[in-house]
Amino acid sequence: MNGVREVEIGGIERELSRLWSELAQPQPGSTQTAPVLRTCTLNLVVAGGGGEQEDLAPILAEVAVQHPARCIVVVGDGEGERPRAWVNITCHAAGRGQQQVCSEQLILQAPASALHQVIGSVAGLLVADLPAFLWWRGRPPSSDLEKERFNHLARVVDRVVLDSARFSGEELAGAAELVRAYPRLAFGDLNWARLTAWRAAVAQVFDPPAMQAQLASLSRARIAHSGGEPSAAVRLLAGWLQSRLQPLPDVELTGGDAEVVELELPGGTIRVPRPAPPTDAQALSEELRILGRDAVFKQALYAATGSPE
Amino acid sequence: MNPLRESLRLPHTPEPCTFVIFGASGDLTRRKLLPALYALAAEQRLPGGFSVVGAARSQWNDAQFRERMRAAIAEFSRIPFQSAVWEPFAASLFYLPVEYDDPLHHARLKEMVRTLATQKGTRGNSLFYLATPPSAFLPIIRRLGESWERGRPARPGAAETAALPGWARIIVEKPFGRDLASAHELDRLLQQVFGEEQVYRIDHYLGKETVQNILVFRFANGIFEPVWNRRYVDHVQITVAESIGVEERGAFYEESGALRDMVQNHLMQLLALVAMEPPAAFGAREVRQEKEKLLRAIRPMSCEQAARVAARGQYGPGAIAGAAVAGYRQEKGVAADSRTETFTALRLHIDNWRWAGVPFFLRSGKRLPRRVTEIAVRFRRPPLGLFPETPLDQLESNLFAFRIQPDEGISLRFEAKVPGQELHVRPVNMEFRYGTSFGAAAPEAYETLLLDAMRGDATHFAWSETVETCWALLEPLLEAWAAEAPADFPNYEAGTWGPPAADRLFEGAGCEAAGWRRP
Numbered sequence: 033m034n035g036v037r038e039v040e041i042g043g044i045e046r047e048l049s050r051l052w053s054e055l056a057q058p059q060p061g062s063t064q065t066a067p068v069l070r071t072c073t074l075n076l077v078v079a080g081g082g083g084e085q086e087d088l089a090p091i092l093a094e095v096a097v098q099h100p101a102r103c104i105v106v107v108g109d110g111e112g113e114r115p116r117a118w119v120n121i122t123c124h125a126a127g128r129g130q131q132q133v134c135s136e137q138l139i140l141q142a143p144a145s146a147l148h149q150v151i152g153s154v155a156g157l158l159v160a161d162l163p164a165f166l167w168w169r170g171r172p173p174s175s176d177l178e179k180e181r182f183n184h185l186a187r188v189v190d191r192v193v194l195d196s197a198r199f200s201g202e203e204l205a206g207a208a209e210l211v212r213a214y215p216r217l218a219f220g221d222l223n224w225a226r227l228t229a230w231r232a233a234v235a236q237v238f239d240p241p242a243m244q245a246q247l248a249s250l251s252r253a254r255i256a257h258s259g260g261e262p263s264a265a266v267r268l269l270a271g272w273l274q275s276r277l278q279p280l281p282d283v284e285l286t287g288g289d290a291e292v293v294e295l296e297l298p299g300g301t302i303r304v305p306r307p308a309p310p311t312d313a314q315a316l317s318e319e320l321r322i323l324g325r326d327a328v329f330k331q332a333l334y335a336a337t338g339s340p341e
Numbered sequence: 342m343n344p345l346r347e348s349l350r351l352p353h354t355p356e357p358c359t360f361v362i363f364g365a366s367g368d369l370t371r372r373k374l375l376p377a378l379y380a381l382a383a384e385q386r387l388p389g390g391f392s393v394v395g396a397a398r399s400q401w402n403d404a405q406f407r408e409r410m411r412a413a414i415a416e417f418s419r420i421p422f423q424s425a426v427w428e429p430f431a432a433s434l435f436y437l438p439v440e441y442d443d444p445l446h447h448a449r450l451k452e453m454v455r456t457l458a459t460q461k462g463t464r465g466n467s468l469f470y471l472a473t474p475p476s477a478f479l480p481i482i483r484r485l486g487e488s489w490e491r492g493r494p495a496r497p498g499a500a501e502t503a504a505l506p507g508w509a510r511i512i513v514e515k516p517f518g519r520d521l522a523s524a525h526e527l528d529r530l531l532q533q534v535f536g537e538e539q540v541y542r543i544d545h546y547l548g549k550e551t552v553q554n555i556l557v558f559r560f561a562n563g564i565f566e567p568v569w570n571r572r573y574v575d576h577v578q579i580t581v582a583e584s585i586g587v588e589e590r591g592a593f594y595e596e597s598g599a600l601r602d603m604v605q606n607h608l609m610q611l612l613a614l615v616a617m618e619p620p621a622a623f624g625a626r627e628v629r630q631e632k633e634k635l636l637r638a639i640r641p642m643s644c645e646q647a648a649r650v651a652a653r654g655q656y657g658p659g660a661i662a663g664a665a666v667a668g669y670r671q672e673k674g675v676a677a678d679s680r681t682e683t684f685t686a687l688r689l690h691i692d693n694w695r696w697a698g699v700p701f702f703l704r705s706g707k708r709l710p711r712r713v714t715e716i717a718v719r720f721r722r723p724p725l726g727l728f729p730e731t732p733l734d735q736l737e738s739n740l741f742a743f744r745i746q747p748d749e750g751i752s753l754r755f756e757a758k759v760p761g762q763e764l765h766v767r768p769v770n771m772e773f774r775y776g777t778s779f780g781a782a783a784p785e786a787y788e789t790l791l792l793d794a795m796r797g798d799a800t801h802f803a804w805s806e807t808v809e810t811c812w813a814l815l816e817p818l819l820e821a822w823a824a825e826a827p828a829d830f831p832n833y834e835a836g837t838w839g840p841p842a843a844d845r846l847f848e849g850a851g852c853e854a855a856g857w858r859r860p
Contacts, residue, residue, distance in 0.1 A: 071777045100777065133777040228350050232385040235345035239389035240357045240462025244343055276344045307425070318350065328348040 036120040041140065041153050044119055048136055051121050055134065069133050071100035074165060074320060075158045079106040079151070079185055080178075081169030092137065094313035097124050099320045100135040102159050106150055106185075107141040115142035115150045151181055155188040163323055164189040167316065171199060172206035186214055193319045195222040196264040204264050205337040211330055212339070218325040223265050224332070225315040229307040231272060234293055237302055250281050252296045256288030264336075266291070271336025272328070355795035357390030358466035358507075359454050363481050364473035365395025365406065365436065369514065373545075374472060375410045376418035377787035382430045383420045386792060390461040392433040396450055397473075399438060406436030419785055433461075441473065442480035447488040458507070465507035468794060471514055478513070479530060485511070486534035512541045512794055515606055516597065517803065520819055521812040528805045541794045542803040546607045548786030548793075550775065551749040553801065555614045555716070556628075558743070558751065565741075566619075568720070570695045575738060576852040578702045578717045579611050580860055582709040584661055586835070587683070591674025599685040600653075600815060600822075603705040606803070609636065609811045612701060615716050615743070616691060625799040629807065636810045638693040647821035652842035654684030655827070656708040659835030666708065666835045680826055683707040684833060686843035687818075688850055700850040704843060704857065708835035713860045714745035722853060728764055737768040738853065742860075749783075750774035 039047040052070060076095075078088065092103050118141075123134040138157060142150040158164050166189040173182040186192060192214070196207055211219045238244050253273055257266040262285040270283040291306040310318070334341060346354065360378070362370055381387050395406050411431065415422040437453055439446040458465040469485065471478055513531070518524025531540050546552055559565060568574070581603055587594040594602065613632035620627035642650050657668040669675055669683050684706030691701065718741040726733030740754040752772045759765040775783065793801055832840040838857065847855050 069772075069774075069777055073778055098779075225350075229385065231345070231348070232351050235343060235351055236354075236385065236389035238343045238345055239354060241464055242462040243389070247344070273345075276347065278344075322349055324349065326349045 036118045036139075038116060038118050041115060041117045041150070044117055044138060044157060047119050048121075051119065055121065055123075070135075071133050072102055072135060072159050072162060073099055074101045074163045075104065075189075076101045076165050076167060076320070077104045077106065077154055077158075077185060077189060078167045078169060079108075080173070080182065081107075091313045091316065093122055093124075094311075095316050095320065096122060096135045098317040100133055101320075102135065102157075103137045104154055104157055105137070105139045106147075106154065107139065108144060108147045108150075108181075111143065113143060113146065115140065115146050117141070147181065148184070151184050154185060158188065163191065165191050165193060165320060167193045167195075169195060171203050172210050174206065182210075186217060189217070191218040191220060191323065193220040193222060193316070196268070197223045197226070199223075199264040200261075201264075201267065201337075204267060204333070205339065208333050208337040208339040211333060218323070219330065220319040220322060220326060221268075221329060221333075222312065222315040222319060224268055224326075224329050225318040226309040227265055227269055227272075228318065229309070230269065230291075230293070230304070233307060234273075234295075234304050237295070237304065243297075246297045246299065247277065248279070249298050250277065250295055251279075252282050252284070254284045254286055254294040254296075256286050256290065256292045256294070258287075258289060258291060260287065267336040268332050269293070271334070272332035275331040275335040276328075352384065352386045353796070354386055354388040355792065355797075356466055356508075357388040357461060357463040358468050358795055359457050359461075359463050360391070360393045360468050360470065360791075360795075361450070361454065362393065362395050362397075362470045362472055363439075363441065363477070364397055364471065366397035366399035366401065366409075367472055369472040370395065371409070371413040372417050373785075373787045374470065374791070376414050377785055377791055379414045379418050379426070379430060380420045380785065380788050381792060383423065383426045388795075390463050392435065392457050392461055392463070394450065394453055394457070395434070395436040396439045398440065401436050401438065403434065403436050407431045407434050410434060419782065419788075441477045442484065444484060444488050447484045451488060463507065467507065467509050469509070469511040471512065475516060475527075478527065482511075482530050482534055508539075508797070509535075510539050510541060510794060510797070511535055512543050512791075514543055516601065517542055517606070517808045518812065519597065519601055521809060521816050524808055524812050528809070532805075537805060538799070540805070541790075541799055542805070542808065543790055543794075544606050544610055544803050545786040545790065546745075547610055547801040547803070548788075548790035549745060550783040550789075551743065551745045552611065552614065553789075555611075555743060556623075559615075560619050569718075571697055571699050573720050574696075574699050575719045575721045576700045576702065576850070576854055577612075577615065578719070578858055579608055579615070579704070579715075580717075580858070581607055581611075581705040581714045582712060582838075582860070583705075583707050584709060584712045586656070586666065586669065586708050587672050587675065589673070591672045593674075594683075595675055595679060595681050598681045599683055599705050599707070600818065604685050604687065604703060605811050605815055606808075608703045608705055609814075610803070611716055611745075612636075612689070612703065613807075615718070616696060616701070618695070623800070625802075628800050629804040633804065633807050633810060635691065635693070636807060636814070638691050638696075639814055640690040640692050641814060642817050644817045644821040644824070647818050650688045650846070651818050652684075652686045652840060652846060653682035653822060653827060654686075654706065654833045654840035654843070655679070655681065655830040656683050656706075656833055656835045657831030659708065659837065661708065661710070661836040668831050668835065669708075670831065680830065682822070682827070684709075684839045684843070686839060686846055688846040698851060700852050702846060702850075702857070704839065706833075706839050709838055710836055711860075712747065715860050716743040716745070717741070717858050717860070719852075719854055728766055730764055731766040736766065740858075748774060749776065 118139040120137045121134050123132040140150045166185050173179045255266050293304045295302045518527050613635050617631040617635040620631045655669050686704035689701045720739040742752045744750050750773050752770050754770050756766045757769045759767050
């Protein structure tokens with residue numbers, strides 16, 4: 033990994049070119065002419081978060097192994113008066129300790145008063161012709177200023193990834209509104225990706241045809257959750273069951289010690305406990321694999337928030 | 342359909358079924374089948390109600406089978422062993438000792454599958470896997486027909502009460518015969534019991550990601566197909582090289598040789614994929630039809646032509662990666678005067694409108710300098726030399742290579758100006774590597790193919806007609822080589838790229854290139 037270098041925003045591309053030529057030079061004592069390989073499969077813009085940047089670097093480094101990308105991190109709580117930028121090239125060995133695969137990371141920081149300038153520069157920094165993702169780390173934008181910032185970024189990306197893990201019921205409804213407000217964009221949610229294994233486990237129960245026949249008799253499902261208020265994850269899971277099944281079952285959310293789905297069927301109650309969720313990096317990797325629209329997520333979100341289709 | 346499966350992310354799982362492995366105590370089960378099934382379980386790709394019944398001669402019980410498979414998975418699975426995946430998976434593993442020709446044993450096995458059908462809700466769907474030596478194929482297939490009634494759905498006279506409902510499919514491991522007659526015999530037997538649509542002949546090469554990518558590369562991109570023909574392509578080389586020798590398989594290899602072991606199946610399948618016409622749809626039937634059409638267009642050879650269009654070799658002692666290695670005749674289980682070829686090279690011509698005049702060179706061998714499988718498509722040189730400092734004959738042709746293994750990927754070689762005041766031209770490579778663009782680990786070929794068979798998708802399995810077409814094509818060569826003892830065996834040193842006779846295949850081939858690539 034190279035050191036992080038501060039540059040002017042206007043000089044980012046020039047600095048990156050310089051870094052790449054530097055990396056392409058043979059190491060002293062090595063006869064290899066191309067010690068590193070530049071690979072980029074997508075653009076990932078990270079924005080909307082607060083100051084908690086320290087947990088971000090390991091996630092992005094892990095994701096870069098699965099999805100070599102140009103990452104552009106927009107930080108909105110910078111000190112001082114002017115925007116600042118840093119560039120960095122991170123590398124990892126591509127299998128069997130051979131060649132280094134490297135991807136680019138750009139950090140753009142600005143005080144709140146100058147954030148719009150930084151956001152405005154993102155469009156010009158995206159690698160052409162590759163899909164662009166926005167990982168919006170915060171809650172759904174509520175103030176006019178936040179909405180304007182989100183809107184600015186949403187115009188230049190193809191897919192938005194939220195993380196509804198800590199959303200209240202109202203904020204989850206805000207996410208549904210956001211999905212409705214941007215029909216051009218595809219939306220994803222890390223919190224939804226964390227549910228994939230649990231959903232697969234529930235779906236697996238109904239693979240045998242005899243069990244499928246019982247689905248029509250599923251009148252009642254209970255999802256137990258730990259803690260006081262039901263989490264957004266549990267709400268989404270309930271929304272998923274309701275949006276997929278006909279006739280609509282009653283889905284009850286109850287407090288408990290562990291997260292578990294209980295399905296009341298004529299043959300008895302089936303319990304499906306929640307498998308260990310993936311890490312944030314694994315969830316983000318899953319979201320970045322999907323380029324199209326996730327209709328099942330959208331329907332689950334609408335059902336979870338009582339939004340009309 | 343299970344409505345809860347509908348999603349972009351939840352894997353498309355097959356219908357629940359029972360997977361019956363004949364030869365469950367053998368090496369293939371331990372090294373490939375169970376590790377592949379475990380990986381599918383870990384990725385939640387198996388349907389609820391799925392179970393495995395192992396059947397073999399070893400006198401094991403369920404617990405012993407599970408214990409052995411647990412060790413095998415820990416050793417061979419792509420996905421690290423996790424108790425949380427293993428526990429429920431192990432509960433779906435069962436074992437029954439059987440003599441393959443004993444009707445009573447088959448009746449017991451059938452009862453076990455029937456019980457599982459009720460308990461697990463599989464409706465009796467059964468997938469049989471012949472992981473036994475070929476000598477056991479015959480009795481098993483016969484018993485499946487007689488005792489199980491697992492053949493064609495509408496077999497006249499089949500007792501409804503005896504038959505299990507649901508679908509039945511059978512996976513057959515290679516070799517699919519050792520010549521045209523024995524392949525035909527195996528097919529005749531299979532087709533007495535099963536319909537062709539129930540038979541899945543597994544060639545693990547077809548399950549490899551990079552092999553499957555050949556069709557995606559050719560038919561999901563618009564820019565390559567226009568140059569993929571005789572007008573632009575000079576010739577094609579297909580190499581399947583192994584650096585290992587025959588290891589413990591000496592006795593088996595003595596009976597087969599490189600032509601039977603590699604060329605008849607793997608290389609011919611690779612040739613079909615790289616040269617076939619676009620199929621009408623991406624379905625098993627359409628893809629197999631186009632492959633068959635291509636293979637039928639290969640110009641037949643006569644016994645007399647064998648020396649001109651093919652070369653055989655056998656390795657002598659040599660060195661690989663700095664270590665001295667024995668010659669083939671010194672390997673365990675190999676005759677001291679063995680005539681078996683460990684290297685085969687062929688020149689083929691495809692007499693159709695796309696490829697007329699373009700030679701296809703195929704080679705495969707053991708104890709070659711490195712392990713590599715690739716398909717290289719070499720294009721014609723430009724018509725004129727424009728740059729005086731680099732005459733036309735010094736220009737390297739454009740070359741397109743599919744690297745199947747290792748370092749899976751695609752590379753394109755083209756000419757570029759060397760920076761400087763002079764106008765010097767040098768070839769450069771543009772490379773795409775799977776490992777760098779897609780970080781996710783690719784599934785093993787067996788994972789892909791077992792799942793395909795459970796889903797009823799035969800696109801990546803060999804067709805009986807194709808197997809016989811390939812045998813028919815190579816039959817004259819087999820005869821010529823059997824009739825005439827090789828005069829110069831061993832004729833290549835271990836650690837070299839084969840005998841000089843392989844290079845002579847380029848003489849009079851009608852292409853610009855004069856030799857093999859060093860991949």
